[in-house]
Each structure stands twice: as C-alpha cells, then as structure tokens.
Amino acid sequence: MTNTLGELQDAPVEIICLSVTPPVIRKGRATCPGDGPCEVILEEPEPRLEPGMRVVLEGGPDRDVRIKGRIATIEANRLRVETERVVPPDKRSFPRMYGGIHVRYRVLSDGESEELGSAWVSGAETPGNEGEWREPDPFMDFSGTGLRFEDQLHCRTSDMLLMELALPSSDDRWRATARVVRVDPIGPDDLEGRDEEERRRAPTHQIAVEFVDLPTEATEALTSFAMRIQDALLKT
Numbered sequence: 001m002t003n004t005l006g007e008l009q010d011a012p013v014e015i016i017c018l019s020v021t022p023p024v025i026r027k028g029r030a031t032c033p034g035d036g037p038c039e040v041i042l043e044e045p046e047p048r049l050e051p052g053m054r055v056v057l058e059g060g061p062d063r064d065v066r067i068k069g070r071i072a073t074i075e076a077n078r079l080r081v082e083t084e085r086v087v088p089p090d091k092r093s094f095p096r097m098y099g100g101i102h103v104r105y106r107v108l109s110d111g112e113s114e115e116l117g118s119a120w121v122s123g124a125e126t127p128g129n130e131g132e133w134r135e136p137d138p139f140m141d142f143s144g145t146g147l148r149f150e151d152q153l154h155c156r157t158s159d160m161l162l163m164e165l166a167l168p169s170s171d172d173r174w175r176a177t178a179r180v181v182r183v184d185p186i187g188p189d190d191l192e193g194r195d196e197e198e199r200r201r202a203p204t205h206q207i208a209v210e211f212v213d214l215p216t217e218a219t220e221a222l223t224s225f226a227m228r229i230q231d232a233l234l235k236t
Contacts, residue, residue, distance in 0.1 A: 008032040042077040117177035144223035150203035174218035178209040
C-alpha cells in the first residue's frame with residue numbers, strides 16, 4: 001500500500017476541485033517525487049480547471065494518501081500541482097470517522113435490465129419487494145464517486161445496485177445506481193465479544209461500489225461533506 005509521496009509513480013488518482021459548480025472530479029495518474037510538485041495526467045482535458053485553484057488528489061481505498069494542493073500550471077491534460085498538505089495515513093484510517101451516509105440498496109437480478117436503473121434514478125416507483133432492500137450501517141468510507149460499507153453478503157463483484165442516499169444533516173434523498181467493484185470478508189476478530197444473536201446479524205463483508213449514475217447535486221453534497229470531515233481531521 002502506498003503511503004508516501006515518494007512512492008507515487010504513475011499512480012491512479014482522482015483529482016477533486018470544489019472551486020466550481022458542479023465540482024470537478026476527474027481520474028488521472030500522478031507522479032509525486034516527494035520533494036517537489038506532483039505531475040498529474042488526466043484521462044482527458046478538463047477546461048474548468050485553472051492555475052491557482054485548490055485541488056485534492058485522492059488515492060482511493062487501495063492507497064492511503066490524500067494530497068491537498070494548488071494547481072501551478074496546466075497544459076492540455078497535464079497538470080503541475082504544488083503540494084500544500086498530505087493527510088497522514090493514521091488519520092485517514094481513524095475508525096468510523098469518514099462519515100454517516102444513510103443508504104438503502106437493492107441488487108438488480110440477472111433477469112432485470114440496466115434500463116430499470118435509469119428509470120429508478122429518473123423517479124420511477126420503487127421496484128421489487130421492500131424485503132429486497134438492504135440498509136447497511138451508515139458509518140462508511142465515501143467520496144463523490146463511490147462508497148465502501150459493511151453488510152452481510154447479498155451481492156457479488158460486478159452486480160448493479162439501485163441506491164438511495166441521504167446525509168445526516170439533510171432531508172434530501174438522492175437516487176443512484178452503482179456497480180460493485182470489490183467484496184472483502186471481514187476478519188473474525190471483529191466478532192469477538194458478541195453473543196450468538198449479534199454474530200448472526202453482524203456484517204460479514206466490506207462492499208465497495210462505484211457510482212454509475214448519480215445526480216450532480218448529490219455528487220456535490222457528498223464531496224463537500226467529505227471535505228468538511230477532512231478539514232476537521234487535519235485540524236486535530
């Protein structure tokens with residue numbers, strides 16, 4: 001797992017900028033020498049990014065690094081980002097401090113088309129029986145592009161999910177579709193000290209999903225919420 005700038009060599013990242021509305025969230029690759037600016041190559045040019053804008057380079061769940069900086073230069077899809085602050089790995093992994101996102105989700109079965117997901121996001125009636133919807137623990141790793149939460153095993157990698165999301169401080173609810181990108185079992189040590197009933201009901205897996213269709217206002221709200229939490233952690 002990469003934890004230091006010196007180890008970032010052509011590494012996949014997301015670049016996030018909240019200086020424009022809707023916020024910019026773009027994928028790219030970064031090389032950070034550790035004693036100088038990061039060179040970022042975006043998958044495609046982003047005309048809304050300009051020199052002087054503050055950005056975050058997010059390494060994602062497989063790379064414990066988040067870099068706050070400022071764009072120094074832009075040439076086509078190549079950016080030079082002056083590093084201002086690096087989030088230490090221990091603060092990134094502080095237990096259950098990523099945030100509370102209220103989520104309901106339902107797995108699309110093999111016989112259901114992805115068009116059902118588009119209809120769901122557009123406001124169609126809730127498909128399926130109520131018992132088919134899951135509500136995982138709200139404390140989860142999240143960003144404007146995806147979630148990682150704990151639940152019992154009811155999905156597999158590549159499954160498409162219908163989702164409903166809400167932030168704890170808002171009455172707004174957003175519909176989305178997402179694809180499962182990773183399913184990892186939770187270690188048995190996490191179940192120590194629980195009685196038989198608690199073990200039966202306890203989550204068994206970590207499930208990482210990537211949004212496929214998420215309204216712009218939901219992306220903005222999730223990203224802003226993440227940045228507020230990040231800023232609070234950096235001040236501790």
